[in-house]
Amino acid sequence: MSMTVRYRGTYTIKPETATWTGQLPVSELDQIGIITHVPTIYFYKPPPEWLHPADAIFDTLRGSLSRTLVPFYPLAGRLRWLDGGRLQLECNAMGVCFIEAESERELNDLGDFSPRPEFEQLVPSVDYTKPIHELPLLLVQVTKFKCGGLTLSFSMSHAVADGPSALHFMTEWARLARGERLSVEPYYDRKVLWVGDDPSSTLLPRPPHLEHSEFNPPPLLIGHINNLEERKKKTTVAMLKLTRTQVETLKNAANKERASQHRPYTRYETVAAHIWRCACKARKHKPEQPTAVGICVDSRHRLHPPLKLGYFGNATLDVVAAGTSGELVSSPLGCTSSKIREAIERVTHDHVRSAIDHIRRQPDLTLFQDVHALGSTRGPFYGNPNLGVVSWLTLPIYGHDFGWGREVHMGPGNHDFDGDSLVLPSLEEEGGLVVALCLQIAHMKDFKKFFYEDIVE
Secondary structure, three states: OOOOEEEEEEEEEOOOOOOOOEEEOOOHHHHOEEOOEEEEEEEEOOOHHHOOOOOHHHHHHHHHHHHHOOOOHHHHOEEEEOHHHOEEEEEOOOOEEEEEEEEOOOHHHHOOOOOOHHHHHOOOOOOOOOOHHHOOOEEEEEEEEOOOOEEEEEEEEOOOOOHHHHHHHHHHHHHHHOOOOOOOOOEOOHHHHOOOOOOOOOOOOOOOOOOOHHHOOOOOOOOOOOOHHHHHOOEEEEEEEEOHHHHHHHHHHHOOOOOOOOOOOOHHHHHHHHHHHHHHHHOOOOOOOEEEEEEEEEOOOOOOOOOOOOEOOOOEEEEEEEEEHHHHHHOOHHHHHHHHHHHHHOOOHHHHHHHHHHHHOOOOHHHHEEOHHHOOOOOOOOOOOOEEEEEOOOOOOOOOOOOOOOOOEEEEOOOOOOOEEEEEEOOOOOOOEEEEEEEEHHHHHHHHHHHHHOOOO
């Protein structure tokens, strides 16, 4: 399906009233992992009264975005590089990018909304050839379709906000667009993550020194000395649906041989284990092939005391579960689920404190930064023989009503990195799930086969 998008205008949206200016400290967790922009796209079918005048939706979004940037003023700022791959956030009210576009197609032409190359026209692109201090931290694109439907997509810098913070912003923007008041004020004090502490101070408790395998390079394919060859291979994306019954079947299989004193494996622990095993099979690994799965854990409620509601920034930490492909595919599903759980349970208050101290001591953070979007071959690679499985199951990804009803679909804007996967709740069925997965083209057909065939009690 070919699709032509006509761009009506590009605007710089600044906070409606004057906001604080200055340098906002960034935490160690803001400066590792993905530091480029993460795109997300929402699809809407507004009621007929919103179709005229044609500019009503654009005006509503522009005005409410400007108001939302007052409390969320760091998003209107800019990043700067410092030595050693470190970043600085300048709150300078330079504004965010807002793009208005139109398409002659209808939303129904997009079928089940699975990501496809045409979606690139619906998502704001970031020109990474420019210096970082010229790049907006947030870019928004609204595309209106012939039928009156529309897409609302945004690309937000992951160096400024993780998933919970990005969705906090979206939730509040929608509230203000509906004419409601802000619900939860964003909170910016980085001292809660020990930013600015002097590690040599004798007045502060010393952070514990724990093992941090998550900062080690992930495994390579047997016989390879680097991952350059795997990084170059063409990928494809699939949105794989699991019914509530299929999810329950997987959970029952994972929990079959679980000791009764242990709590049952969760949906995420079960489905992530299933994805990992199926990937090992589809990639035709040797039994002795080492493999790792990266797991993103939100530390907000794992710290003592927990981070204040509305903390805006990065408070997620990646941890790693590891094994060999032969071990994973020959053992019961519950054995793989237990590896996922053990990795998640390592994220305690002491673990987070120790990880932050570990990052602070590094002379060069570029080794820990995922800048795949820049075409870089440095930083961690969680493609073959590895995976990353991110859960959006507990995030408020749905229900963003800007005044014309809730979305009919949402998903990742683009997704072209081998081994990337997201687990989302289904919009169609309570208890159902959707797995958004990117794999090498050579592996996807077999993955789909195992993904559904291996759902057995």
